[in-house]
Amino acid sequence: MSDAQSPPEFDPSAGIDSIDDFEPVQVFDDGMDLRPGADNCYKCTACDTSCPVAEVDDEFPGPKFQGPEQWRLKRKDDVEIDDSIMSCSNCMRCDNACPSSVPLSQMHNEARGEYVENQMDHTSREYIRNRILANYRTLAELGSKVPRITNAVMGNSLVQKINEKVLGITAEREFPEFATQTFREWWRERGGAQVQSDEKRVAYFHGCYSNYNSPEVGKALVRVFEEFGYQVAVPRQRCSGTPMFANGMLDDAERAANVNVPEFKDLIDEGYDVIASCTSCSMSLKQEYPELFQISGIEEVSNHTYESLEYLRIHEDIQERLDGATVDYPDLAYHAPCHARSQGLDRQAVELFRDVDGFEIEDVGSSCSGISGTYGWKTEKYEKSMKIGEDMFDHMHHAKGNVGMTECPTCSSQMEHGTGYEIRHPLQLLEEAVV
Amino acid sequence: MPISEDVIVVGGGIAGSVAALSAAETGVSVRLISHKKSTLRHASGLIDVLGYTADGSGPLADPYEALDSLPEGHPYRVVGSDAVREGLALFDQIAGDEYLGGHTDTNALVPTHGGAVKPTARYPRAAAGGIASDDRDMLLVGFESMTDFEASLAADHLDAAGVPFDVTGVTVEFPKTFRADAKVTRFAKALDTDEDVGSRGTREALAAAVEPHLDGAERVGFPSLLGDDHRHEVRDDLESYLGAEVFEVPMGPPSLPGLRLEDLLFDALDEAGVGMSTGNKAVGYETDGDALSAVVVDRQGREIPYHADAFVLATGGLVGKGIGSSREGVREPLFDCHVPHPEDRYDWFVDDAFGDHPFAAFGVAPDDRLRPQDADGDAEFANLFAAGGVVGGADVAAEKSASGVSLATGVVAGREAGESA
Numbered sequence A: 001m002s003d004a005q006s007p008p009e010f011d012p013s014a015g016i017d018s019i020d021d022f023e024p025v026q027v028f029d030d031g032m033d034l035r036p037g038a039d040n041c042y043k044c045t046a047c048d049t050s051c052p053v054a055e056v057d058d059e060f061p062g063p064k065f066q067g068p069e070q071w072r073l074k075r076k077d078d079v080e081i082d083d084s085i086m087s088c089s090n091c092m093r094c095d096n097a098c099p100s101s102v103p104l105s106q107m108h109n110e111a112r113g114e115y116v117e118n119q120m121d122h123t124s125r126e127y128i129r130n131r132i133l134a135n136y137r138t139l140a141e142l143g144s145k146v147p148r149i150t151n152a153v154m155g156n157s158l159v160q161k162i163n164e165k166v167l168g169i170t171a172e173r174e175f176p177e178f179a180t181q182t183f184r185e186w187w188r189e190r191g192g193a194q195v196q197s198d199e200k201r202v203a204y205f206h207g208c209y210s211n212y213n214s215p216e217v218g219k220a221l222v223r224v225f226e227e228f229g230y231q232v233a234v235p236r237q238r239c240s241g242t243p244m245f246a247n248g249m250l251d252d253a254e255r256a257a258n259v260n261v262p263e264f265k266d267l268i269d270e271g272y273d274v275i276a277s278c279t280s281c282s283m284s285l286k287q288e289y290p291e292l293f294q295i296s297g298i299e300e301v302s303n304h305t306y307e308s309l310e311y312l313r314i315h316e317d318i319q320e321r322l323d324g325a326t327v328d329y330p331d332l333a334y335h336a337p338c339h340a341r342s343q344g345l346d347r348q349a350v351e352l353f354r355d356v357d358g359f360e361i362e363d364v365g366s367s368c369s370g371i372s373g374t375y376g377w378k379t380e381k382y383e384k385s386m387k388i389g390e391d392m393f394d395h396m397h398h399a400k401g402n403v404g405m406t407e408c409p410t411c412s413s414q415m416e417h418g419t420g421y422e423i424r425h426p427l428q429l430l431e432e433a434v435v
Numbered sequence B: 001m002p003i004s005e006d007v008i009v010v011g012g013g014i015a016g017s018v019a020a021l022s023a024a025e026t027g028v029s030v031r032l033i034s035h036k037k038s039t040l041r042h043a044s045g046l047i048d049v050l051g052y053t054a055d056g057s058g059p060l061a062d063p064y065e066a067l068d069s070l071p072e073g074h075p076y077r078v079v080g081s082d083a084v085r086e087g088l089a090l091f092d093q094i095a096g097d098e099y100l101g102g103h104t105d106t107n108a109l110v111p112t113h114g115g116a117v118k119p120t121a122r123y124p125r126a127a128a129g130g131i132a133s134d135d136r137d138m139l140l141v142g143f144e145s146m147t148d149f150e151a152s153l154a155a156d157h158l159d160a161a162g163v164p165f166d167v168t169g170v171t172v173e174f175p176k177t178f179r180a181d182a183k184v185t186r187f188a189k190a191l192d193t194d195e196d197v198g199s200r201g202t203r204e205a206l207a208a209a210v211e212p213h214l215d216g217a218e219r220v221g222f223p224s225l226l227g228d229d230h231r232h233e234v235r236d237d238l239e240s241y242l243g244a245e246v247f248e249v250p251m252g253p254p255s256l257p258g259l260r261l262e263d264l265l266f267d268a269l270d271e272a273g274v275g276m277s278t279g280n281k282a283v284g285y286e287t288d289g290d291a292l293s294a295v296v297v298d299r300q301g302r303e304i305p306y307h308a309d310a311f312v313l314a315t316g317g318l319v320g321k322g323i324g325s326s327r328e329g330v331r332e333p334l335f336d337c338h339v340p341h342p343e344d345r346y347d348w349f350v351d352d353a354f355g356d357h358p359f360a361a362f363g364v365a366p367d368d369r370l371r372p373q374d375a376d377g378d379a380e381f382a383n384l385f386a387a388g389g390v391v392g393g394a395d396v397a398a399e400k401s402a403s404g405v406s407l408a409t410g411v412v413a414g415r416e417a418g419e420s421a
């Protein structure tokens, strides 16, 4: 055996039940026991090679350390959580890479929550900054009340400098503009659902971004689903929790989940499935909710949640509808968000639109965009965030089109920031094609 | 049934990718389903066809000559030498000028990071400068912070193996200081983007650290971390600073050449219009008579059927989790295909750690169309074909035949599936 090939790890004499359906996460009364997950790690470091932060950050020890190794260290009473956990961007790429299904991102979320709770000074600038960024919705709600003024103020370079100095929010980025009419205002104004159906019902989790910043995405979703005969509901909702997980603000996330879960659970009981247009929102409801919280109905919500295009692909013959269609559209440089990737959705937009005539859609490769929600907004992370994104910018410039496309609103702002391209959502293209 | 194709391939390693491409060549629609990243991230990136015979003799100069000496039931015996050639031809098409070795049937000898010389059929262009049959003097360079590659030890081993050139090893400091356990990807990124170190770029600074040790060597080998997207540019730059050929020595896991190969396969699949669904696991199946009608994929709690007319099983071997074992026995977990193995667990292995372990060859037993057979020798399903590590009968680690077996069975299984769809 030469050393380019390591000896097989397999030890048949051990008789481990490696194929039994064994759940790495078992919930006990005293909270999560991640031990079996940690024990599954055989230190192959596949997770480390897929971590975009470890690729650029000399301080970051990588997912293997943050997950199983830290978990083991933590069992000793006097060992604190390493502050490097705050550098993990929660992109979840490590989850996808691990051949042993070690629940890495869950371990990171828990460690981060514990770190923020017990080891962080809650009066520190960093804590306050993170809290503000994580609770974007609160800001957005205020801001969208007077969108024009807010846009003017936030776009003011003096305000940006103050944000940077006082709060550690980078002045390099432009704040996303607030729409003059939110999605929910539009929805009310049009009188809610226009299609009634007993069989085809979806409840839309629009999240913060398509409500306050890009209502055209939400509108496209409504029009497309109504075109396919769905009755759409838009229940009361709060933030999905994604930015809170990434900042270790588990209590804030749980408060929001306590609103979202019962609202959507009630609709599920009436025959609705839950759909989201943001891949981080669907990720959160599907995976992070049941991993982190115990709320009545949480499993049902998880089991009924889909990303919107995913839902259509499963339930409608949308490919057939699109085959041979011609749409007058600019050429597109498509980027798959990390959270689409971890749900197995990274190829769907390109596959779906590949055979539609009138434009070209090109996948710009598998790199992370680098912004990872609030990560790229932090002054100390900005440079790293741009460095991670470099690959994507590069590929976008090489792609044919000068318009970008992605499902994730923060990836979208990073794409725009790095290339100056206008960015659209696949639902907008679908609206163009079928409505 | 909205999710439906002519052929569905389960598994995203070399075998699955090649099977999908081969099926697509028959003109049918193909979707590849893969749970996790494949074992390519650990593989050296070398494409071995056959380096040693089943009884351990070798290194073999010509793998084709030895095919007949393999035991009956070996996948190469099942598909025949033409399929081996076809597999390599398809690989050459995928790899373009990123891989070399296609000019001859004979094996190339490539130095490994431990200083062994490995017989292999195709090697990355980045490794070409290191070929052991070349007689130019060689300098190997290791880094203090990277303990996996001991350059002087590797040089001593190569010397002891009787290579026809002078070889020395030196350990230098990488021009950028990273944390002690920095990932290979961190080194690669620094070179890829030519990060600034003092007044110059990482590439120039690295060359400057190596230069004083050159001592007339005409080629210089580094562990395989010389960039990713811009790898050829990184090597070109180092070559012009050093005035010597620069090459990469294939490394153990995690391996950049394996990751780059994964990208090549992905691009080829994309180009061929193969649909890809990754990140979710296939957990079950549906049948229609004695044929499969769907595989059931678990999408975070929801089980979604993926319908097709024919299927390829390419879920890998014991490492890729395509074959599982427990105290009760060995089986193929997805379709529950029969895996021949001794009744007694203590007969699965032998006492000598590096001996001839039966478990190494565990896998499904294919018929001549590569359909897994049940214990009575009948096809498990009329339209299920198998490829790669999941197919039994070869001890690929001992023979150095892993990628070759995946390629040869991949083309055949893919074509059979495409033609029967």
Ligand SMILES: Cc1cc2nc3c(=O)[nH]c(=O)nc-3n(C[C@H](O)[C@H](O)[C@H](O)COP(=O)(O)OP(=O)(O)OC[C@H]3O[C@@H](n4cnc5c(N)ncnc54)[C@H](O)[C@@H]3O)c2cc1C
Binding pocket: A004, A005, A006, B010, B011, B012, B013, B014, B015, B016, B033, B034, B035, B036, B037, B038, B039, B040, B042, B043, B044, B045, B046, B047, B048, B049, B253, B280, B281, B282, B283, B314, B315, B316, B317, B319, B320, B321, B322, B334, B387, B388, B389, B390, B400, B401, B402, B403, B404, B406
């Ligand atoms: C450490 C190491 C070093 C190696 N070095 C070399 C070398 O030097 N030379 C050489 O020629 N070869 C080498 N190989 C072998 C080679 O890379 C491949 O592992 C081999 O060809 C087998 O490929 P495969 O496609 O059959 O399986 P794998 O690469 O194991 O891929 C199996 C795929 O199936 C997926 N899968 C499994 N179960 C399911 C499921 N239920 N649903 C969906 N997807 C599933 C997995 O996620 C994975 O993507 C090495 C392998 C390893 C592990």
Ligand code: SF4
Binding pocket: A050, A051, A052, A053, A054, A062, A063, A066, A087, A088, A089, A090, A091, A092, A093, A094, A095, A104, A105, A108
């Ligand atoms: S979630 Fe992303 S950033 Fe965090 S450790 Fe995993 S791969 Fe790295």
Ligand code: SF4
Binding pocket: A040, A041, A042, A043, A044, A045, A046, A047, A048, A063, A064, A067, A068, A097, A098, A099, A100, A101, A102, A104
């Ligand atoms: S990929 Fe999984 S098994 Fe490998 S080191 Fe990371 S956590 Fe451990």
